[in-house]
Amino acid sequence: MPIRKLSNGKYRVDISLGIDPITGKRRRKTKIANSSKEAEEIYYSTRREYHNGDLPSTLKRSYSFKELAEKFLAIKKREVKLSTFRTIENIVNSKILPYFKNSTIKSITYNDIYQYRETLQKDNLKHTYINKVMAYVKGIFDLAIEENLLSEHPSKKLKKLKNKNDIEENIKFWTPEQFQKFITIFDDNKYKDFFKKTFYTFAYFTGVRMGEQLALEWEDFNKYTNEIKINKTLTLIKQANDFLVTSPKTPSSNRVITVNKKLSSLLEEWKDQQKKTLEEYGIQQTDKTRIFKFNHRTPNRTHLSEFIKQACEKYKLDIPPINIHALRHSHVSLLINSGEDIYIISQRLGHTSTNTTYDIYGHLFPNRQKELADRLDNLF
Known part of the structure; x- marks a missing residue:
């Protein structure tokens, strides 16, 4: 016990009252008692006040x-x-x-x-x-x-x-017909750009976040099972004007999604073209090469998003312009209208729970009341 008898017969009580939450320094209270019994009473009463949240007045101050x-x-x-x-x-x-x-x-x-x-x-x-x-x-x-x-x-x-x-x-999305109008501009010599065609098609048919998509490496793609591993994200650090690869947004964002066969074939075509393109920059393609990379720089996110709006206007596509994140919304709408289960959609998006999916996209789900009424009719 931190009680010490002094040369004059009195007792010094040295009480530790934890760490100041703001300064990080240890808080102490010292008192003098006339007897050993009084010293013990001072010690225990002061400690009791501290644990009850009633700090001694000398220790109280108004934190800003x-x-x-x-x-x-x-x-x-x-x-x-x-x-x-x-x-x-x-x-x-x-x-x-x-x-x-x-x-x-x-x-x-x-x-x-x-x-x-x-x-x-x-x-x-x-x-x-x-x-x-x-x-x-x-x-x-x-x-x-x-x-x-x-x-x-x-x-x-x-x-x-x-x-x-x-x-x-905020939920803007394209129907399959609208997306088809957009993606065809890359096929009829209006705008030859196989990278963009692959990038936007992948975004529309997987619903992955842009950071997750840009972080993907070829080793994450299994062409035999048509599966993509999502286990990282690419983050722009504006202060350093650099990119940082980190873990995905949440633990549930670590996932494996299956892509359709046509998209898988498109990725294989892009892989062959990417190899030739990177060689022009003296870069060798490996399993660690990022899938969505066409030169020595990381693709510009703002450009990829703005291009959609510019293309809609330039080529008079007669579809509402959207940003890049709206392709994720478009994928969800596509799955919902295909009758996909909410649990599968939630897993594919990397949401923490189906509640998150409902909170964001609940209004897109069709009203099931008519279906219920029809089933009840069948019971008569």
Whole structure:
């Protein structure tokens, strides 16, 4: 026990009260007692106050929101992928801190947080984005609770904004007929580009995320089983102007998908052409060569997305222009209209659960009420 008798007959009590959650330094409290019994009472009562969240007044101070936000970011940096951390860091520094930077954690009320969300809505931000921002605000206050800096969460009763309309607005997709109009521009001398033809066809008929697609290597493709292993993603690090290969978005994103035979044959054709193209740059094609690579650089994501819109206008295709991610939505629509099971769709997309798939694409599923009524009719 950290109690020491002094030369004058009194007792010194040295009490350790854990680590300061913000500074990372050990907190200590020292008191002088007249007797051994008093020293023990001081020690145990002070420790009890600490464990109950009632710190001695000399140790209490008003932590600023900024301090907790910085601590929150430091923890996130250790817990998540670098690309994810950059997103969180940008939102905290650009959207959250400017509003709360002059506040202390204890001074912020439920109404303050509610009013903050109102300002985000006035900026006409989508509900899905606002909910993401508010999740990080909540995370900062969760940290305050964990560190015994607060006893109650000020935003506990604040419900998420409904985001169904946001999602539906964002879900743009092409039907097979519309995709066929687009992809034929690569076949009739209008725009000879076998790489783009392969890239967009693969995206439409697999639904993989762009980062996953760009990270694929030839060793991930089994031409005998027509299977593709998705086990990594290519992330652009803007600050370093470089790309980083990391694990996929979630553990469930590690998956194997089967492609149709025509797509498999298209990949084989591209492999032969890629070999010749890369040789012009002095690059040897190997099993570790990325499938979607046609020179010494990584394909430009923005160009690949913008090209779709440009082509629709240039060649007067009479189809709605979409971005590259909408090809993933198009694949889901294709599967749904083919009557595919939600569980299979969820697995193919690499979603954590079927709930995720329903949350995003539920409105695309046909109403089953008529089918149910027809089956009941058959029972009469």
